[in-house]
Amino acid sequence: xxxxxIVIPVYNVEEYLQYSVGxxxxxxxxxxHYLYPDLKITVVGRNSDKLQLFNFIHQAIxxxxxxxxxxxxxxxxxxxx
Numbered sequence: 001x002x003x004x005x006i007v008i009p010v011y012n013v014e015e016y017l018q019y020s021v022g023x024x025x026x027x028x029x030x031x032x033h034y035l036y037p038d039l040k041i042t043v044v045g046r047n048s049d050k051l052q053l054f055n056f057i058h059q060a061i062x063x064x065x066x067x068x069x070x071x072x073x074x075x076x077x078x079x080x081x
Contacts, residue, residue: 014040017072021045021054025078029057042072 016032016039018025029041033056040058044066045051051060 013073015072015074016041017075018043019045019075019077020079021047021050021060022078022080024080026053028076028078029054033057 013036018029018041021043025043025045029043032039032041042058043051043054043060044063045060046063048062051062054060
């Protein structure tokens with residue numbers, strides 16, 4: 001069986017924000033990191049222990065540390081429920 005790859009091009013995106021530290025967030029961050037290794041991924045969450053699992057991204061920060069002057073090209077919510 002032949003492997004089929006679908007890659008969605010990302011144009012002019014440098015900074016990417018992802019909110020949540022659950023399973024879906026980890027899968028999305030891992031996939032984006034694999035597909036776009038130069039993309040600066042920032043994950044924001046409430047649990048510092050879970051944030052430490054995202055050791056392959058640009059930065060992982062607590063929601064209380066997010067400042068108003070931070071800017072991102074895209075932002076996604078990856079919460080479940």
